[in-house]
Amino acid sequence: TGVCAQMAALAVYADLPARRSAVEPRQSFVCHATSHLLLWELDSARELLGLVPLIAGTDRPMTAADVEHVLRRQSSVGIRPSAIIVEVPQRELGCEPTAWSDLLALRALATKYSVPLHCDGARLFEACPYYGKTPAEVAALFDSVYLSFYKGFGAMTGAMLIGPEDFIRKASMWQRRLGGNPYTLHPFALSCRAAFRTHAGSFEERWAKAKAIAAAVLGAAKATGCEDAVFLQPAEPACPQVMCFLRGDVAALELARDTLQERTGERLFGGVRPVPPHLRKRLEAEGRVVADWNYFEMTVGPQHLGMDDLVFQKAWEAFFSAL
DSSP: OHHHHHHHHHHHHTTSSOOOOTTSOOOEEEEOTTOHHHHSSTTHHHHTTOOEEEEOOSSSOOOHHHHHHHHHHHHHTTOOOSOEEEESSBGGGTSBOOOHHHHHHHHHHHHHTTOOEEEEETTHHHHHHHHTOOHHHHHTTSSEEEEESSSSSOOSSOEEEEOOHHHHHHHHHHHHHTTOOOSOOHHHHHHHHHHHHHHTTOHHHHHHHHHHHHHHHHHHHHHTTOGGGEEEESSSOSSSEEEEEEESOHHHHHHHHHHHHHHHSOOOOSOOEEOOHHHHHHHHHTTOOGGGEEEEEEEOOGGGTTSOHHHHHHHHHHHHHHO
16 A cells, blocks of 8 residues: 555665664654645654654645745754655645756755655656656656656556665565565456556646646636635646645535536535645735635546537536526
């Protein structure tokens, strides 16, 4: 799994199990405030591995300046983190990615401070068209990469951890220690291979479709006088996934969604969520009342590629008219 892959990577970089005196500082790693390791893994890096997260960036994509600030503070007292984790792209920011120039600068910083650079590449293939780079070109900046097969590829489940031979040898031992070795992985491996072969080349087309659907949503809002009832994060999709924020309480939004579905069979989104804590200040700075907004993740898959953009435009017009 992705959790197991990234725990194994951190364990290798921290050279666990640690054998330090009681006065030595605990091992640490650098990550963004929205890292999956912090929000969705029950603080496993700290609770299982004893590693302390050092935050670099909050409501904007990670930058080299964010990380350098942390590295300088650590260096000033003669210590350094065990790894720098960069999520590409950053799911909790609507899959807004770190700028390519910052990725290059992060590589230089990691080399300068002798800290391994790890890529949380759960959606790495989705971000490559934005950079105009191949997955291999992006991965080459990092010492190790985690890749998910069940997200954009659509496999049953499964992940891959990529790195030098000695790193993988050590990580495989941690895979077993963390319980990531079921009796057989055969059905999952077959699913991952089939999904990769089928969809690896589809992400540029899916990104283009995401931009077209986003334009249809905003166009529908304008056509129905509801321009102030929707916005996207980021403003234009940077990959086939984006946050779509809708103004209104959950009950009203779901009623409009269900009314449309009953009438046409078209379902625009699943559930909606309140504004996440890390984006609240950002919305307030833009003059938005946080309590008025909810969001869902708009994800474009292969099944959407053959659909006419007008279908989305008309469906969203009907939704906004029902609000």
